[in-house]
Amino acid sequence: MEDEDKYNVCTACSILCDDIEIETENNSITGVYTACRKGVSRIQTCNEPMPCTLDGKDTDVDTAISETANILKKSENPLIFGLGNSTEGAQKKAIELAKQLNANLDDTSSFCQGPVVEAILNGEINYTCTLDDVRNNADVIVYWGADPANSHPRHLSKYTYFPRGKYRQKGYDEDRTAIAIDVRESSTAEICGNNSYLIPPQKDEELIDALIDALSGKVPKVSFEMNKKRILELANILKKAKYGVIFAGLGLVYSLDNFEPIKRLMDKLNEVSNFYFNPMIGHYNMRGFNQNLFNETGYINRVKFKDSEVKHGYEYSVVELLKNKSVDSALIIGSDPMCSLPGSIARNLNKIPIITIDPCETLTSRKSRINIPSALSGVECGGSAIRMDGVRVNFEPMIETSKISDEEILRRVMEEL
Amino acid sequence: MANAMEIYQLLPKTNCKKCGKSTCMAFATALLSGELRLDDCPEILEDKYKQNYEKLSELVAPIENASETGMIIHEGKCTGCGNCVVACPVNVAEDPKGTGIGLAPKNDRVILKVVNGVVQKGNIHNCRRFGENKILCNACIETCPTKAIEFV
Numbered sequence: 001m002e003d004e005d006k007y008n009v010c011t012a013c014s015i016l017c018d019d020i021e022i023e024t025e026n027n028s029i030t031g032v033y034t035a036c037r038k039g040v041s042r043i044q045t046c047n048e049p050m051p052c053t054l055d056g057k058d059t060d061v062d063t064a065i066s067e068t069a070n071i072l073k074k075s076e077n078p079l080i081f082g083l084g085n086s087t088e089g090a091q092k093k094a095i096e097l098a099k100q101l102n103a104n105l106d107d108t109s110s111f112c113q114g115p116v117v118e119a120i121l122n123g124e125i126n127y128t129c130t131l132d133d134v135r136n137n138a139d140v141i142v143y144w145g146a147d148p149a150n151s152h153p154r155h156l157s158k159y160t161y162f163p164r165g166k167y168r169q170k171g172y173d174e175d176r177t178a179i180a181i182d183v184r185e186s187s188t189a190e191i192c193g194n195n196s197y198l199i200p201p202q203k204d205e206e207l208i209d210a211l212i213d214a215l216s217g218k219v220p221k222v223s224f225e226m227n228k229k230r231i232l233e234l235a236n237i238l239k240k241a242k243y244g245v246i247f248a249g250l251g252l253v254y255s256l257d258n259f260e261p262i263k264r265l266m267d268k269l270n271e272v273s274n275f276y277f278n279p280m281i282g283h284y285n286m287r288g289f290n291q292n293l294f295n296e297t298g299y300i301n302r303v304k305f306k307d308s309e310v311k312h313g314y315e316y317s318v319v320e321l322l323k324n325k326s327v328d329s330a331l332i333i334g335s336d337p338m339c340s341l342p343g344s345i346a347r348n349l350n351k352i353p354i355i356t357i358d359p360c361e362t363l364t365s366r367k368s369r370i371n372i373p374s375a376l377s378g379v380e381c382g383g384s385a386i387r388m389d390g391v392r393v394n395f396e397p398m399i400e401t402s403k404i405s406d407e408e409i410l411r412r413v414m415e416e417l
Numbered sequence: 418m419a420n421a422m423e424i425y426q427l428l429p430k431t432n433c434k435k436c437g438k439s440t441c442m443a444f445a446t447a448l449l450s451g452e453l454r455l456d457d458c459p460e461i462l463e464d465k466y467k468q469n470y471e472k473l474s475e476l477v478a479p480i481e482n483a484s485e486t487g488m489i490i491h492e493g494k495c496t497g498c499g500n501c502v503v504a505c506p507v508n509v510a511e512d513p514k515g516t517g518i519g520l521a522p523k524n525d526r527v528i529l530k531v532v533n534g535v536v537q538k539g540n541i542h543n544c545r546r547f548g549e550n551k552i553l554c555n556a557c558i559e560t561c562p563t564k565a566i567e568f569v
């Protein structure tokens with residue numbers, strides 16, 4: 001592209017839109033072009049920047065960093081958590097730090113898209129494709145338990161349904177079919193119109209098996225109210241797809257005990273037609289964290305380093321660690337567990353010293369012993385991230401800042417140790 | 418709001434046909450529907466009709482504005498998703514390498530684009546709903562997840 005340089009990357013969600021233009025005046029952003037509202041609100045930086053504090057009192061970054069090192073040094077079983085909103089550089093540093101400290105390391109994928117990403121990285125699912133492939137080829141797009149119109153606003157317009165693509169030149173109304181399967185009539189379902197299929201909660205597996213039956217020429221059966229004709233109709237669209245894609249949202253992942261049903265469906269679909277599978281990942285670099293940890297340890301989350309050993313399992317998930325009160329300090333990086341974890345579990349965080357590294361104030365930072373403000377990645381500092389489909393995206397800062405990146409903060413903590 | 422008779426009374430009433438309509442009354446109706454604009458009548462632009470021209474301008478201003486900006490964007494509802502931007506057939510035709518393939522616009526000929534997280538309209542005269550060969554295009558309305566676009 002002739003003027004690629006003028007474009008910036010939005011880091012407000014894991015589509016990492018790379019066609020954003022900005023206007024600046026005196027190092028502040030005065031105009032944002034092409035980013036959605038969600039993106040603009042991140043790019044315009046925090047409403048409430050986080051102050052640098054120690055025990056609730058203002059302090060300087062140097063003191064905060066050495067105090068952090070002190071706490072971590074004394075800690076016997078520290079937890080490092082977050083990193084979905086950090087650059088790959090910061091993630092790699094955090095992994096190093098966890099090794100050095102014999103710490104537990106986990107991220108939000110532990111209670112969201114983790115199982116799916118794991119299956120992809122393990123090669124258990126090899127039906128994946130990139131978003132660019134979807135734009136160029138896909139004629140049938142299925143959103144299952146996902147509502148990108150809210151979570152990833154430009155998903156449909158930049159990649160899946162609306163844009164023209166190499167082999168999809170005629171426009172969405174002729175060339176593509178978008179389908180929504182969900183427990184509620186979401187905004188995305190509304191766009192899908194007649195191709196929106198409502199199912200009761202927890203019935204995803206039943207529908208999967210009914211679809212497999214229909215695709216095998218058997219009569220589909222479900223225990224809930226859904227017309228056989230509707231199921232056959234859906235199966236028929238899937239069967240006729242030249243290039244189909246299923247985007248799995250949390251709705252689908254949460255309703256399944258394991259990954260088997262999805263594998264069954266993907267296998268069947270690829271017997272009768274041509275189908276791909278992709279998870280709808282939320283935080284802009286959650287996939288990056290999973291991938292970097294996987295490269296290092298063979299696991300995507302829930303690890304505990306012990307000397308040169310790596311332990312892994314449910315017992316090392318943030319939820320279990322806090323429930324069992326087995327950790328004695330927590331370093332939270334770019335995440336807000338007080339807000340995202342169930343109250344009864346999050347409460348246990350209050351009993352241990354918390355150190356928060358974040359650009360913005362959060363519920364967790366208000367309860368933290370130490371707060372170290374970091375540069376907002378993608379806006380105030382550059383780096384790289386892994387898009388939801390596994391593609392690496394590099395980005396430059398949009399404006400300058402005196403704040404240091406979380407990568408640099410972690411590096412300095414390690415220096416102090 | 419003006420009616421056709423009021424408008425007709427202020428026109429030259431010569432049925433000159435230069436506007437493409439067979440009578441001044443037909444021109445008055447065309448003005449009302451937004452199909453033609455006051456300046457499409459060459460005679461009314463002559464000096465001797467100056468006063469009438471001014472009165473007529475006032476009368477048709479709301480109509481002409483409505484045909485220019487009959488599109489209403491409810492900014493509070495718009496999420497900036499860009500569906501309308503990418504679906505608009507004019508955007509696709511004018512900007513096949515930008516909005517047509519889902520990317521940022523590559524030129525200024527597009528009708529819709531997203532600025533500061535909200536859709537913004539420009540070149541609205543190119544919209545398929547206006548002009549001589551107008552059609553009832555719904556692309557920007559039906560692709561919007563929040564019903565943020567409306568035409569009046």
Ligand code: SF4
Nearest residue numbers: 010012013017039154
């Ligand atoms: S869709 Fe996501 S990455 Fe793209 S502009 Fe919106 S928030 Fe940013």
Ligand code: SF4
Nearest residue numbers: 505544545554556557
């Ligand atoms: S009505 Fe059609 S041509 Fe006009 S702005 Fe909407 S999509 Fe574009």
Ligand code: SF4
Nearest residue numbers: 495496498499501561
């Ligand atoms: S489709 Fe609706 S919400 Fe999306 S940019 Fe257009 S007006 Fe805004």
